[in-house]
Amino acid sequence: MKELNGRELAGYVKERQAKQVRQLRARKIFPKLAIFYDNDSPVIAKYMSLKQQYGDDIGIGVEVIRISASDAEEKLRTAADDENVTGIIVQLPLKDCSMNILDLIPLEKDVDGLRGETDTATAMAIHWLLTSYGVDLQEKKLAIVGRGKLVGAPLEKMWQESNYDVTVFHKGDDLNKLADYDVVVTATGVPGLIKTEMIKYGCVVVDAGTASEGGVIKGDLDEAVRERDDLTITPKIGGVGPLTVCMLFEHVLQAAMKK
Numbered sequence: 001m002k003e004l005n006g007r008e009l010a011g012y013v014k015e016r017q018a019k020q021v022r023q024l025r026a027r028k029i030f031p032k033l034a035i036f037y038d039n040d041s042p043v044i045a046k047y048m049s050l051k052q053q054y055g056d057d058i059g060i061g062v063e064v065i066r067i068s069a070s071d072a073e074e075k076l077r078t079a080a081d082d083e084n085v086t087g088i089i090v091q092l093p094l095k096d097c098s099m100n101i102l103d104l105i106p107l108e109k110d111v112d113g114l115r116g117e118t119d120t121a122t123a124m125a126i127h128w129l130l131t132s133y134g135v136d137l138q139e140k141k142l143a144i145v146g147r148g149k150l151v152g153a154p155l156e157k158m159w160q161e162s163n164y165d166v167t168v169f170h171k172g173d174d175l176n177k178l179a180d181y182d183v184v185v186t187a188t189g190v191p192g193l194i195k196t197e198m199i200k201y202g203c204v205v206v207d208a209g210t211a212s213e214g215g216v217i218k219g220d221l222d223e224a225v226r227e228r229d230d231l232t233i234t235p236k237i238g239g240v241g242p243l244t245v246c247m248l249f250e251h252v253l254q255a256a257m258k259k
Contacts (some may be wrong), residue, residue, distance in 0.1 A: 001226075001228065001229050001230070001231055001232075001233060002133075002231075002232040002233070003232075003233065003235050004129050004130070004133055004204075004232060004233065004234045004235075004239060005204065005235065005238060005241040006017055006125065006129050006234070006238055006239050006241065006242045007238035007242040008108070008238075009128075009129065009132055009242075009243060009246075010242040010243050010245070010246040013056070013246050013250070014057065014058060014246065017058045017246075017249060017250065017253060018057070019256040020129060020253055020257075021058050021059040021060055021206065021253070022059065023195070024253075024256055024257070025059065029256055029259055030061065030084070031060045031061070031086045031087075031252050031253060031255075031256040032060065032061040032063065032084055032085050032086050032087075033055060033060060033061070033062045033063070033085075033086065033088075033089065033091070033111070033248075033249070033252050034062075034063050034065060034079045034082075034085050034087070034088050035048055035051060035062065035063070035064045035065065035089045035091055036065050036066075036067050036072070036075065036076065036079075036088070036089065036090045036091065036101075037064065037065075037066060037067065037090075037091040037098050037135050038066065038067050038068060038069075038072070038094055038095050038097045039091070039094060039095040039249065040088070040095075041093075041212060042212040042217065043210045043211065043212050043217055044091050044093075046217060047091070047241075047245075048064055048091060049181060050241065050245055051089075051245055051248065052064065054245045054246075054249060055155070055249065058249065060249060060252060060253075065079075066139075067097060067101075068096060069096045069097050069098070072097045072098075072101050072173050073101060073104065076088070076090075076101050076104040076105065076240075077104060079109075080104055080105065080106050082144065084192060085109065086092045086109065086111075086252050086255050086256045086259075087109050087110075087111035087112075087248075087251060087255055088105045088106075088109045088110065088111070089111065089112045089213040089248070090102055090105070090112075090114060090166070092114070092149065092241075094148055102115055103115065108216050108255060108258070109255065110189060111248055111251035111252050111255060112150075112248060112251070113154060113251075114149065114150075116154075119154055119157075119158055119252065120149075120151070120154040121152050121244050121245075121247040121248040122151050122154075122155075122187075122208065122240065122244045122247075123150075123151060123154035123155040123158055124158075124247050125240050125243035125244040125246070125247045126151070126155060126185055126206055126208060126240055126243075127155070127158060128157075128243060128247065129206070129239070129240060129243055130183070130204065130206070130233075133232070135183065135204050135232070137159070137162070137164050137183065138162075138163075138164065140164075140165070140181075140182065140183050140204075141165050141167075141181045141182050141183070142159060142164055142166040142167070142181065142183045142185070143164060143166070143167050143168075143169060143178050143181035143184045143185070143197045143210055144156055144166060144167070144168045144169065144181070144185045144186075144187070145168075145169060145172075145175065145178070145184065145186040145187065145188055145194065145220070146168075146169070146171075146185060146186065146187045146188040146189075146195075146209070147168050148188075150187075151185075151187035151208050152168060152185075152187055155185065156168050158174035167181070173196075175193070175194065175195075175198050176197070176198055178194070178198040178199060178200075179197070179198055179199065180200070181198045181200065181203070182200070182204065183203070183204045183205075183206075184203055184205050184206070185197060185205075185206040185208060186205075186207055186208065186209055186219075186220040187208040187220070188207070188209050188220050188222070189209050189210060189211040189220070190209065190211065190220060191209075191211050191213045191218040191219070191220065192218070192220070192221070192222045192223075193209070193220045193221075193222075194207075194220050194222060194225060195222045195224065195225070196222060196224040196225045196227075198233065199225060199228075201230050202215070202230050202231070202232075202258075203230075203231055203232075204231070204232045204233070205221070205231055205232070205233040205234070206233075206234050206239065206240060207219040207220050207221045207233070207234050207239065207240075208220075208234075208239075208240045209221075219236065221233075224226075
């Protein structure tokens with residue numbers, strides 16, 4: 001089995017980003033990321049914690065702000081108008097707030113690509129991970145399981161624009177047909193959904209699904225999939241996640257450099 005180690009790749013980029021932050025601070029520019037959330041899911045808490053730690057490591061301020069249906073619009077507008085806020089994230093999924101609040105994020109501060117005008121950090125992280133490990137997407141049949149706003153939909157759009165042979169599997173589709181595909185990216189949040197018999201020999205598998213089961217964060221892959229030696233696959237920890245955070249802060253830095 002060959003691992004697609006996103007943590008290793010992120011480490012190299014992180015060093016360069018820390019240097020860029022120091023250069024910006026020397027010019028009296030202090031990048032800041034504001035994260036809004038209304039959901040106490042352990043998965044969300046984990047990802048926000050990772051982003052806060054990453055920001056601390058490279059010198060970018062990260063503020064986490066709790067919102068509710070009654071105050072979300074006011075808080076988003078305040079951050080949108082705040083010149084000290086470089087980037088804004090609404091941590092999905094939302095529990096009570098309307099998805100319409102995403103429209104309140106100014107395009108220049110939409111560092112996660114949630115408004116659909118730019119590629120999301122997660123979709124770009126998956127693409128970057130695969131190409132960095134030399135996976136030739138142009139010559140392969142690509143499958144995406146799930147068409148969510150963060151992963152499936154933006155990744156489908158990105159790959160279609162590159163004229164790749166990509167198919168999206170929706171809820172209720174026959175997942176046994178995944179055995180016809182060379183690359184499988186899954187992002188449903190349903191633990192153990194993808195069984196080993198669904199994956200062809202020598203497949204490249206990216207598990208971008210996250211869910212909490214019994215207090216443990218799990219992906220979409222059944223454990224038997226990871227026992228196979230013929231696959232190129234993301235590890236349980238350190239696959240897409242580290243690169244997603246890395247790409248997110250890359251966008252924060254790009255926004256700060258435009259000031």
